[in-house]
Amino acid sequence: MTVDRREFLRRGAIGFLGLALTRCGYHEVQPLVAGITLPFLTPVGDYYVKHGAEGSIGGWRMPDLRPEGWSLTVDGLVAREVTLTYADLEALPTVEIVKTMQCVVDSNSAQGLVGTARWRGVPISQVLALAGIDRARARRLHLFGADGFTNNLPLTRIYDLDPSEGVVEPLVVTHMNGAPLTREHGAPVRLIVHDGFGFSAVKWLTRITAVADERPFGTYQDAGFTDEHRSPVFSRITAPTDNLTVPAGRVEITGFAASGVEGIEAVEVSIDDGPWLPAALADRAAVLARHPELASTLQFSERDRFVWPFRAVWALWTFAWDASPGRHRVRVRAIDRTGTTQPDRDLEISDGVNAIASIRVEVKS
Amino acid sequence: MNRATCRSRTPVLRPRPWAPGVAGLCLAILGAVSSARAQAWTQAPGHVYVKLAYGAATAGEQYGFDGRAKLYADDVYAPAFYDRSVYLYAEAGLLPALSASVSLPYKRVIVRDSAFRYAAGALGDLELGLRQSLVPLGFVPASGALAVNLKASLPTGYVRNTVPAPGAGQVDLTGSLDYGQGFGGWGYGQVGLGYRVRTPWYGLSTAVPCQPGQDRGCTADERPDHGDEVVARAELGVRPWGPVLLQGMGSAVMSVAAPTVGFAVGQTTPTHQRYVKAGAGVLVEPVAHLGLSAQVQVTPWGRNTVKSVDFFFGLSTDFDLGGEP
Secondary structure, eight states, X not given: OEEEHHHHHHXXXXXXXXXXXXXXXXXXXXXXXXXXXXXXXXXXXXXXXXOTTTTTSTTOOOOOOOGGGOEEEEEESBSSOEEEEHHHHHTSOOEEEEEEEEOSSOTTTSTTOEEEEEEEEEEHHHHHHHHOBOTTTOOEEEEEETTSOEEEEETHHHHSOOGGGTOOOOEEEEEXXXXXXXXXXXXXXXEEOTTBOGGGSOSSEEEEEEESOOSOOSHHHHTTOOSOOBOOOEEEEEESOTTEEEESEEEEEEEEEEOSSSOEEEEEEEEXXXXXXXXXXXXXXXXXXXXXXXXXXXXXXXXXXXOSSOTTSOEEXXXXXXXXXXXXXXXXXXXXXXXXXXXXXXXXXXXXXOOOEEEEEEEEO | OOHHHHHHHOOSOOOOOOOGGGXXXXXXXXXXXXXXXXXXXXXXXXXXXXXXXXXXXXXXXXXXTTSOEEESSTTOOSOOEEEEEEEEEEEXXXXXXXXXXEEEEEEEEEEEOSSEEEEEEEEOOEEEEEEEEOGGGSOSOTTEEEEEEEEEEEOTTOOTTSSSOSSOOSOEEEEEEEEEEEOTTSEEEEEXXXXXXXXXOOTTSXXXXXXXXXXXXXXXXXXXXXXXXXXXXXXXEXXXXXXXXXXXXXXXXXXXXXXXXXXXXXXXXXXXXXXXXEEEEEEEOSSTTOEEEEEEEEEEEEESEEEEEEEEEEEEEEEEEESOO
């Protein structure tokens, strides 16, 4: 078979240029669910699991520790190095808090890495007291998980808290939602930092070292993430989902907002860059009626100390929208009680800051 | 020219060149240059080979950076990665020992997580290649072929920072040495070893800064540092009957630096990955100058890569160019 050379080259060039110039690209995001139904308390089985060391430590394996074989060593700048067994820990008084945990990775990129649970544990100051922290020299605690994950905690986050600010000191936790921790969530013992990101909550905690070094320390810090553990104000829309088509008329927009710095003051919604309108926040009594087990938590039991909506606990919200046909942009922002709200833009994935959330909704008549 | 005369002109069975994407569709998605086949033989001057191939790669699992297989997307107990792409490939003999090739795919990539389905389509890497036969140097055994292959992969069509990105977005340069051996009229074997430089040149890709709050999963115009890779391939072809060629093939891509950071649904282009592909195929030539091919490949081993099953179907032809050069 023979083809004319000139004709082949001519047609080939035209065809190739046509393909190259067409650039017939597209990008679609389709929701597979109409919306995410959020109970105030997240069941353990639905709670997000993200192992901070899994993506950064070669040969990582999830620890499989049993209470009888677990121990926690407290050393460094201490009066005496101590090693606690699980029984030792159980002998100490415990408290239970409710806390929303979110991954420090920008939630715009990591949808779903957030959840709320009851956490029961021993205030970390009681554990440290057994070893006698050298308060004059020690500045931070270096925290070690059995999987190799590390993090740090400034001592000011333990000893310099103002009880009136609605924050609880970090807990050495053994129970989640009333049951012993599961392996995926750090059994038998993990840390929970009330106002902190998920990466603050070191799982499979086995060692605490008091150090004078004030520099950032930890697996995530080494990867470039922030050393600021408190999660700033953020909000999300859970329904409708992005790019969803809904019928015209009343559409209930729902979502959540939280801040580790203070409680949520308000949540506001804007349609098509219009004015910011207030959303309705879930009522304390209604939440407690639906989840009576929350009554045992510190925040619900000490009403004078903890103002609703609680700091570091999500505030569920709803907004009634009279949707007209067309394509609309829905935005949400939260404001905490310090007056801080979310920025319009945030291009940095590792700072824990989340920009104003936005979705597109198609409304059909 | 009928098939009999064609065979009489090439007494030693030579494998047909396959479209680059045929060798590893999902691998191209992951930023790797596809490994072309039959790269030890050059085309005769003025001879052109053209192939149109369709590839379908599917995966429900990925290999983590430590080699453990896990779900491709959390909580999705079903296929969550799909690559459905079309490849146009052409190869022509320029001189008695020099061939050139060009390949342009149209990539369609779909991934899903537990809540969303993400789809992207775009022109993929434009691949330009040169193949210089070393047979004229004289030391290659009879019925053997030895060639140096140089290839540039240019991300002319990519929009890198969508989810999923249909490519890594940077220029890759690959050099390889390929040896092939014909076994009389019944088969051939071929092995190749190469090195891929994954350059930091992003100038050709259509990466754009993200629109905060609008582009899900797009946070910035990221330009990750993709690591260089060693590539290897082996292939065996057996012709049990005139128009039918059976093929077995294997390939490996090994990043020089060990994979240390995993990848997620929204990050389908890991900076470092290692994998082995193994597969089998059949090529049928019902009439002269027409080839119909089908292949399947699996991923039995990997680090930081998609554990996919890949199917490829191709339609090929070849002809001589006439007229003035």
